[in-house]
Amino acid sequence: MGAAATLQNAPSREFLEKLFRTAYKIRVFESEGIKLYRQGLIRGYFHPYLGQEGIATGVCAALSEGDYIASTHRGHGHCIAWGADVRKMVAELLQKETGYCRGYGGSMHIADISKGNLGANGIVGAGTPLGVGAALANQVKGSDAVTVTFSTDGASNNGTFLESLNLAAIWNLNYILVVENNQYAVSTRIEESTRETDLYKRGLAIGVESHQVDGNDPLAVHAVMEQAVATCRAGKGPVLIEAKTYRHMGHHVNDPGKYMPEDELAYYKARDPVDRARAALKEMAGVSDEDIAAIEAEIAAEFADAVEFSKNSPEVTPESFREFAVGY
C-alpha cells in the first residue's frame, strides 16, 4: 500500500491531452467563476477547487459511461471532470432556468442523475452513504458499474464515513472512496482534527484495500484509480484512495485563508496539478507551446460562451416555482 503504482505503458497523446483539457477547464471555470462572483453575478456560496484539479481529473479518466460519482460542497471540478455541460453549470450558478437544477440548487447541489452524477452536497460527509447506496443499487441490479464518492479529510471524522465504508466492505460493493486530503476542514488543520493524519489507514482498519497518492499528480491519481476500478470490477471492492493535496485559497470565495502558512502554500503551488498536466502533455507527448495555447484558448472560449448563454437565459419565475410546489 502507500505509493501509487507506476504506469506500465507510456500514455498516449490523446490521453494526456484529455487530462490536461480537464484540469485546465476546471482551472478556468473556478478562476473565471470567482471573477463573476466578485462582479456580483454569482451569489451564495462558491467553494473553489483550485489546487485540487489533479484528483477529479485523474479519477474520472479511469471511469466509464454507466459509472457513478457523488461529490462534495467543493464540487465544480468533479462535475467538469465527469463531462458536465459547462453552459448548464454556469447557468445554474447564475440562478437560471437553463441550469442543471433550474436554479433551484446552486453551486452546492449540481447533479445530473441521467449521467450518474449523484450530485454535489452541502452536508460534509453525506456523499459517502449516498455513493455506497448507488453501489448497492447496482449490485442488486446485477450491474458491474463502479461508484466513486469524492470525500474529504473533513468528512473522515464524521460517523457516516466509517458506517458507509463498512457497509461497502461487508457487501463487497463496487465502490471507491476518494478522500481528498487538502489538510483543512474549513480552517481547522488536520493535525487538530485527528491523531492519525494518514487517512488511508482508516480503510485498512476495517479490511478495505487502501492507497495513498499524490493528489497533485493527475497521472499518479489515474494510475491508482485504474487499479482500484479493476479491483472493483473483479468483485473485490471496495477500495479507499487518499489523495494528498492543498487548496490554493481559503475554504470559500470569501475566506482569505490567512491561516494557511505561506511556505506551505508555496510548496504546493510549485506542484500545481494543472502545470503538471501541461508539462506531461508537452514533455511526454511532445506537444508544442502553440498547440497548448490553442487548447487553452478553446477552453477559455467555451467558458465565455457559457457565460453569454447564461446571461441570455430566461429567469426563473415565482409562477413556475409555485407550479413545481404543488403536491409537496
Place this chain on the structure above:
Amino acid sequence: MATRELMYREALREAIDEEMAANPTVFIIGEGIAERGGSYKVTEGLLAKYGPKRVRDTPIAEAGMIGVGVGAAIAGARPIVEILYVDFAMLGMDMIVNQAAKFRLMTGGDGRVPFIMRTQGGTGGGVAAQHSQSLEALFYHIPGLRVVMPSTPADAKGLLKYALRQEDPVMFLEHKHLYMTKGPVPDGEHVVPFGVGDIKREGSDVTVIAWSNMIPRTLEAAEALAAEGINVEVIDPRTLVPLDRDMIIRSVLKTRRCVIVQEANRRGGVASDIASIIQEECFYEMDAPVEIVAGMDIPVPFNLTLEKASVPQKEDVVAAVKRVLHLQSLAAAAE
C-alpha cells in the same frame, strides 16, 4: 369483495413479497431482518424466497443504513430500510431531512428518491423513553417527505404497496401495538393511494380524527358513546402527508364538532396543524371549538401506570367528545 383475516405484520409481509416478486429493484435491509425475519416478524421467509442480495442484515449503523437506502433510491432502486424503532431513526436525520427530502427540489425536479423507511413507534409495555416515541410531527414538518401511518392490516398492505410504486421518500410509521392485531384484507391486488383518508365508522354527532394505534382506541370510545346515544364518526387520514383535507372538511361540516386524537405529545403536533386547517375552513359552521386529545408534553416514563397516564386513553376520548357536545355544561345548566 372477498377478504381474509390477516395480522398487520402478515399484511405488511404480503405487500413486500408481492412487490419484490413484481419488481427486481425492490430490496430490504435492516437489523436482524434476514435469517431472523425481523423483530416483528414482518420479513419472515423473504430471505429464503429472494436471497441474500435482496434481503440483507446490517450492522447497527442507522445513519449509514438510511443513507445507503437514500443513495440506492437516487440511483434507481427501490430500497426498504427497516429501522427497529422510530427513536433510532434520529441517528439518520441528516439523510432523511437534508438529503432524501430535498433532493427533488435541489435537482430542479429531475432527481427522485423512492426510498422507504419502515419503522414503528408509540408506547407499549414499558419500553421507556427511548423506545416509545410518536415522532410523526418531525417528519410532517419537513417538505418533501411522505408520512404514512396505517391503523389496520388492509391499510398497511395497500399503503406499503403504493409506497413501493411512487417516487418520493416515505416515512412508513407502523405501531408496535398493531403488529399482532387482525383484520380483513381484500383478496388479490390491493393498493391504497396516498392522500385518501378512510371513514372507519360513520356517524353524525361528532367527528373524531385519529391515526395509527389511536384508531382502535377511538373506535372503542365510539362504541361506549353509542351506548349513550352519541353517534361518533371516526375518520383516519391514513397518510398525514399528503393529507386528505377534503375528507376532514366534509366530515366536520356535517357534524359541526371535532375531536383530534394523537398519541404524540401535544406541543407542535400534527393535531394542532389539522385543527388550524379546520378553523380556517369550517369556523363559521362549527358548534364547538376543536378539542385535541394528545400525549403529555414530557418524555414517556417506564412505569406502566405513568406510561398509560402520559398518552390518550379511551376515557379521555369519551370525555372530549362530551365536551364538544357541551354535555357537561348542559347538565350543569339543568341542575
